[in-house]
Amino acid sequence: MGYTQEAIDILKKNGYKITKPRQIILKVLDESELPLSPYEISDHIKKMGETGDVVGVYRSLEILEESGIVHKVLSNGKYLKCNLKLHSEDQKDSHCHHNLICKKCGTLKEVDCVGLELFERILKSEYSFDVEHHALEFYGLCSSCK
Ligand SMILES: [Zn+2]
Numbered sequence: 001m002g003y004t005q006e007a008i009d010i011l012k013k014n015g016y017k018i019t020k021p022r023q024i025i026l027k028v029l030d031e032s033e034l035p036l037s038p039y040e041i042s043d044h045i046k047k048m049g050e051t052g053d054v055v056g057v058y059r060s061l062e063i064l065e066e067s068g069i070v071h072k073v074l075s076n077g078k079y080l081k082c083n084l085k086l087h088s089e090d091q092k093d094s095h096c097h098h099n100l101i102c103k104k105c106g107t108l109k110e111v112d113c114v115g116l117e118l119f120e121r122i123l124k125s126e127y128s129f130d131v132e133h134h135a136l137e138f139y140g141l142c143s144s145c146k
């Protein structure tokens, strides 16, 4: 099953309507290797002959992000499709994701969230801080650039 279809199934499961704009955004992100800004997504949609006003695109992206099927890149506010294959069936719609971002070629790779429990435990014991969630991305060189 391709990304777009799988993402639509997850949206349905979460009780969201499958509107045409949401479907088109998923398709645009599916076809893009690199993350796209809401403006770039809107441009793609217009090129397809559909209406894709930026405000609507923003709103749709928020819903898609809540459902865990698209992710926002923290450093530039762009969006990319979730690597759904990475997540097990029961955590597809709510998962912590982290990106490895190559400084040379710009590719992003989503990786599983591992090893942060220890850090969060330290934050609790040292600073008496209860972490609810975290946001983090990693920069460096990918396997083909180094
Ligand atoms: Zn993901």
Ligand SMILES: [Zn+2]
Binding pocket: 102, 103, 104, 105, 106, 107, 141, 142, 143, 144, 145
């Ligand atoms: Zn690279």
Ligand SMILES: [Zn+2]
Binding pocket: 096, 097, 098, 113, 114, 116, 134
């Ligand atoms: Zn995480």
